[in-house]
Amino acid sequence: MKVKELAMGAEVNPDTVRFYTREGLLKPTRNPDNNYQQYDAEDLRRLRFARKARQLGFSLPEIRQILEQADDHHSPCPMVRDVFQQRLTEVEREIAELQQLRKRMTAALSAWQAMPDGSPDGHTICRLIEHWDEAAPDKGKKE
Amino acid sequence: MKVKELAMGAEVNPDTVRFYTREGLLKPTRNPDNNYQQYDAEDLRRLRFARKARQLGFSLPEIRQILEQADDHHSPCPMVRDVFQQRLTEVEREIAELQQLRKRMTAALSAWQAMPDGSPDGHTICRLIEHWDEAAPDKGKKE
């Protein structure tokens, strides 16, 4: 298979195929006639695997590690479980953080309803922002 | 004020001060003796403003625009309200997306409880991932 064929087979951008190849996730051979990359069914499996793993939140280095373990005939599954658990924890942290942010934002919005716009006066730029955490006293210590 | 002093005043990394200066958010003068950047109270206000706006999810270009409007003696507040509303919408979309992801992840995790690890056999790399969306039939079409 050539780049575009592989890309279509996994429904990704051909540039992504090239990128993954550069990154060492795919290891095509070469057609000695024209120097084109030659991918096979195994590469298609790897690419599809990589895409699914990405959707599950694995990073490219993690995916590369998993593929390398599989290449060495070790089961990558224990590692997959492990990394996956960590990712889940992190996703939950991100959700909590965003919900916190949304809370602060809606609080700020409703506090702003009552506030006039005002022009910059050399001391303040826009009161809405400069005083938003007083209006929404939920301390947003990020991270 | 010099870079580090301003940075401490707003509790940011000195490199962030330099970066914001490069980006045109801060406009220090120069000390002709040694060519050092000279910041004043106005810059401190701008920097603090920028940091608060970042916490609220404004991008640097947006913040620059707001500051420029204020420099022109126009009230930036209507724009602030507008961009802010958009950001809130986006934050809510991000939350929904992450919750969707978490749902898929927890579904996958519980499906994996029952599955053995297995070694790569030339057809599969790690069943956990390759079959995860069959186990968790919630189609995750990522936008």
Add this chain to the structure above:
DNA sequence: CTTTGACCTGTGAGTAGCTCACAGGTTTTA
């Protein structure tokens, strides 16, 4: 058989918002 268009190649830049590293100049402290 030649042209045209679609494909291939590698490389480098762009995305956001910093953060860090580097090499060299200045100021402060011991």
Add this chain to the structure above:
DNA sequence: TAAAACCTGTGAGCTACTCACAGGTCAAAG
């Protein structure tokens, strides 16, 4: 007076792609 701490600008690194570029290759149409 010398070391430590700061300043300067510039450039790279982080993520996971995506796109642009210049030049080589190949299939079908004229």
